[in-house]
Amino acid sequence: MLIDTHCHLDAAEFDADREAVWQAAMQSGVRAIVIPGVTSATFQPIMDWCAQHPQAGFALGWHPLFVDQAPEDALQQLQQTIEAVLQGPQAHQLLAIGEIGLDFYITRDNEAHQIAMFEGQLQLARQFALPVILHVRSAIDTVLKYLRKHGIQQGIAHAFNGSRQQADAMAAQGLKMGFGGAMTWPRALRIRQLAAELPIEHLVLETDAPDIPPVWIGHQGRNSPDQLKRIAGEIASIRRIEISQLIEMTGKNSVQVLPKLAHLCT
Template sequence: MLIDSHCHLDALEFNQEQDTIVKEALDHGVEKIIVPAVNRKSFDDVINLRKKFPNCFYALGFHPMFINDMKDDDLDTLQSYLKTYEPIAVGEIGLDFFVTKDNKLLQEEIFVAQLKLASAFDLPVIMHVRQAVDDVLKNLRRYPVRGGIAHAFNGSMQQAEAFIELGFKLGFGGAMTYSRATHIQFLAKTLPIESIVLETDAPDIPPSWLGHGRRNAPHELHQIATFFAELRDMNLDSVIEVSHQNTLDALPKIVQLCTSSKNLH
């Protein structure tokens, strides 16, 4: 079964339709959905999704595009939540120098603080790395963590290899399905299959068959996996099996939570 390794199921675009969205995902073979928080408000939202849908798992962190709105005690709150609840990762964290570089120092400060928390709690990280790959890698070398996922990867082959060497998986989704996305397709086709996880980033990054501006959803992952299988000339079942295992390797707490849940019944 497929795992959507990155989906913002709590986003306003889904507008209380989560029951339908999750059912449709399951109907299309998407067994698990990883939901990363982006700001303080979404901490409680993603935790509540896990309570409602046992096949949803959450990460907690501050997205670089939301850090200007952070309050002074927000990092302390994150630390408290990491201690109290059961996130599978710290995320979505990282750097984004595409939208703005005006707060570059603040972005790095918050990113480093969250890397330190991930290390302290022995959690992997789910990272946003848009037009900031070298800076992300620089900070990971200074403040190592137990791996995780570089989401929506679009760096160079050399940068991809650097992430893999540091123990990370690379996320690929709808962006690779566009005919002009030759570089992303080259990476998806060429990188070791063991280094790749599949994602939607729903409601964002809609695949080509939806078109720009349309709402993406986790059930689209099945067709994304089909595209990926054809790109690599692989059997779809093999792609599903390998990408599933890769996601569990990147986020091992999923297995622990599933095991403990079974033991309760």
């Protein structure tokens, strides 16, 4: 199964042709797409879209780059939203808590606030027995620290860009690692090496569309989920396996780590 485990289909870049982008992805062989929330303002639009598209699933969470916009009761509101969804007709489409995590790349001035929001959302993941979809940038060891503290053992480290040692630590914690357009760039040597050498059971596919475009689109282009099969082909090539095998294995990995995906791919 070809599954895009991370795609911001709700982004403004798709406002003009969102349905066409969706249809192109389905026609390219994508079986399911995971759309993560990044602020509370994105939750309802994402859920409304998914309600009309049975092969779409969603995650709900506050992205670390936006936590300074969160109201004081953001965690309480998120908890109430999750409770309502899990009691309603879209319970099967709520796949995870996400996109959550830590980002110390741009600034660490709000580190304490990022960590507080991250921990609060990890507690919600435990409370509702949901996996996590993680944003991790310049903070892998710190993220691992809090995953261990809260006993989180299921989720995806989206757009993974760490060392082999950190990748092994993520895998030992029960997480899969997302690979997408970044590894198609020839100069992305570390990511390409990880994509080539990590045990295949630790890999899942993603686009992060409209962001992280593959090399054939270029840095300024808009990424889209219909590129996933070609990205899978690039990973299969550097691993020297058939693309069908890569798609089958990463599909199984995706369903293993986000179990409700099985309901979307039938």
